[in-house]
Amino acid sequence: MSSLCIKTNNEEILSYLQNEFSSFNMLNISYSLNEFKSYKNIIIHYTGIDKELFYTKLATIFSYLVIDYFEHDFIQNILSNNYFYFDNTELDKILDLCDENICDDDEFSFTNRQMILFDTFYEYITKHHSIIISGFIHFRLKDYRRLLEDLIDFSVNEFIIEREYLEFVSLLRLYVNSQVPSPIAVHLVSFGNNLILLDEHLEIIDVDKNALKAKYLSDVSFSNNDYVLNTLLNLLPQKIHLHLVSSSANLEFINTLQLIFVNQIEICTDCNICNLYKKIYVKQKK
Secondary structure: OEEEEEEEOOHHHHHHHHHHHHOOOOOOEEEEEEEOOOOEEEEEEEOOOOHHHHHHHHHHHHHHHHHHHOHHHHHHHHHHHHOOOOOHHHHHHHHHHHHHHHHHOHHHOHHHHHHHHHHHHHHHHOOOOEEEHHHHHHHOOHHHHHHHHHHHHHHHHHHHHHHHHHHHHHHHHHHHHHOOOEEEEEEEEEEOOEEEEEOOOOOEOOOOOOOOOOHHHOOOOOOHHHHHHHHHHHHOEEEEEEEEOOOOOOHHHHHHHHHHOOOOEEEEOOOHHHHHHHHHHHHHHO
């Protein structure tokens, strides 16, 4: 017979485990709830021969328990202790990024987190006959906590980059709004990864690459997007006709331009210029 004594005073955990054990899809399983002065426990017995399956099911239940009941508190505690210099609003934004990265990033996926927990619980319960839930969760889940710390570090870096980006955009928008615009209109054609600037006569405008090549920036590499933005900041046109030729056309950069040149930009997707460059784009893809 295989048995495990699970000790805890947490009523929610006791209820959770009883529900899970009640729906245990195995024969030869029995369990009992016992109450003592200092703690309560659930003892589960298995009298069958497939011990590996028994411990696999138990380790799976424990791993889900941690994710459902403790993970959010773990993340909050790590944030509070390691990143106490952020205010509450900033911490809330970082928590939101953690939630997004848990869903979107394979490294922090539910499957990966659950497997780390599963391995830790499985190794322990196959060698011991009792487990104190609170003590185990707080002192033996080092690999799991390390993964959560990596998740938080990753999310904090994202937050800092996003904050610096918004500060940069805000500074440029302030500059644009403080200047008198030139009484000209330009066309910015975006298709694929290409950006082309045209003047009012539809002549190509050479993007200004020299202004960004200051001596102290000689080791910095700039993209075509940087040169286009620099040229627009130098021209300060009264109107920017933005022609979106393809659906995947530099969306992040386009969004940045819209944030900087709030009142100057007009978006177009179906004019003569758009249709001309759509034909060019189709030919390039062939």
